[in-house]
Amino acid sequence: MEVIAFVVGVVLLVVGLAVSIALHELGHLWPAKAFGVRVGQYMIGFGPTLFSRRRGETEYGVKAIPLGGYISMAGMYPPSPKEQAARAAGERTGRAGGGFFATMVQDARAANDETLDGDGDPRVFYRLPVWKRVVIMLGGPVMNLLFAVFLFALLFSGIGVQTATTTVASISECVIPAGEERTTCAASDPAAPAAAAGIEPGDVVVEVAGQPVETFAEMTSLIRSSPGEPLTLVVERDGEQRSVRLTPASVEQPVVDDLGRAVTDADGAVVTETVGIAGIRQESAYVRQPIWTGPQTAVENVGAVAGIIWQLPVKVWETGATLITGEERDPNGPLSVVGAGVLAGEVASAEAPVLNRVAGLLSLLASLNIALFVFNLLPLLPLDGGHVVVALWDGIKRAWAKITNRPPPKPVDATKLVPVTFVVFIALVVMGGVLILTDIVNPLSLF
Structure with a gap:
């Protein structure tokens, strides 16, 4: 029975994470559609598609690996002038010279151009006013924060302490x-x-x-x-x-x-x-605690998680070092989804009343949503915070041009930052791999 309870805890956490991801992407989807942006896909997960259905212009679906999600918005970046000219002439631009990163930039531009419906397409992301782009990109993290507030409120004011x-x-x-x-x-x-x-x-x-x-x-x-x-x-x-x-x-x-x-x-x-x-x-x-206890706890957790994530490379290094030294891990340090699953399994299989175990799982899921909120606000592409920085920089350039009576500048082309995005992505993969390995070999335990 203990093994079954452990598995049930892991499954419940996976379902909870899938719900968290779905809400995150809805936080992007709803304002994007409200502002008229054409959204081609709303997907939960990565990899092969398990199920999808098209409603209107948007395909909604679930993929095999529930470790993320995305929406596909038309015109995240402005079109490349050279590629647009080549497309208008019916020509192919071929591969860009300059090596690996130049090819990555071209591929990103080509993928972006495929979402455009001509040069004058009005229903694209990059044409929106800055504040609307910021609202769309912040919508995902804010949904995670609101979900965490709801879970903490349910925990403290619904169940109690x-x-x-x-x-x-x-x-x-x-x-x-x-x-x-x-x-x-x-x-x-x-x-x-x-x-x-x-x-x-x-x-x-x-x-x-x-x-x-x-x-x-x-x-x-x-x-x-x-x-x-x-x-x-x-x-x-x-x-x-x-x-x-x-x-x-x-x-x-x-x-x-x-x-x-x-x-x-x-x-x-x-x-x-x-x-x-x-x-x-x-x-x-x-x-049962007052209704404001949930939001208050969420805010306190944001501060605590921000302190960890801001030092994430150092914290991951210290966590990975325990694989060699054999020392006990910092209970307040970072952990991967594997580590979170282990904790969820331990909570579910603990010798405690059912209500205690439910409260433990709610607390864990709420904390993970706080982590998703803070992590996605980091000002790095491909994270939401990186897209917010790009939009704000575009707004600053336009404001400065207006103040100095200059012609409006061209929209910021974030595809030029693809090499930086690639480096950030590799760094996140490496840190995630270290945490997963540590969570398997030297896992954190509630007991």
Whole structure:
């Protein structure tokens, strides 16, 4: 059953990623059609086409490899004057001289020209005002951000956050002296304060020492700060409130910092403190959060992911180095779709309530959409951010020409940047390969 659950988790993540990709491409498709651009294809995935159907002028389909998607817009770039002249004369331009990159530029221009319907085609991307081109290119990443906000809102406001409540789940029978590793009570062990006070499982602690408490943290804070001091607790049982007298037992515990590490003094000895304990184990429940928690969490995740992606080459190098050194990976470092699938499988097969596993998968998918949002905003072709930069540069050139009373410049020909795009693409493939290999050999694990 555990293997089946693991596979189900991986499949659910793949489906979730396919939905994320579909929404990303819809974010490009909807404004493109709204602005009158002719869209030839809307495809989810790469490779051989599994299914497609044409509606109007657009072919909608699904391809075999669900690791991306695209829409094919007419005239992403302006036509090449030489090629347009040759096409008008019914001639073939042949291969460009100059080697590999020059050939790549020509091929990109030829592929772009095939989407044009003559030199005066008005329904092309490059003829749109700058702001419309920016809206189209930002539409995809924004859809990923909105999907992440929806998933986080569903997680925090629909399901809730698992929180320790003031409801008593169980009571310890005794207080085991510090330093002993046993877990069973001996005859000489004193009774736990909560058991001695008559507190029972199912009781809800509503007040400690005259102070109302709503969370387990508030309750334990008051008890820990009162070792050996009698306290009055008000508990609710069977719909009625009753008062009980409880004296927290005094125990020595190490002082810990914000990261849970033991604090030591100048001599390296562990610093301890005397705290009070009652022997109460709390009951956990899902507590729904305010509706703004989802968007707030999404924004916080954007900042965290941006910090990783901006240093992506360094982070990938450090991750890949663990293949040689055998060191543990940074849990906050990058991972591939394989690594994400492993985490999804572990979440789905964990020994936890179904709701916990659903919450884990939603959190993982939301985080991946944040990563898609940030990654696609990088100002590099072929990413969406690169196309935004090209559009803005075109707008700057036109604005400067207008300010200086010069003729409008020719549209920016981004096909000249194909060699740069190729280098970026190869770099992304190499980094993706390193992450996939690391996720197979030295995967991150929740446990």
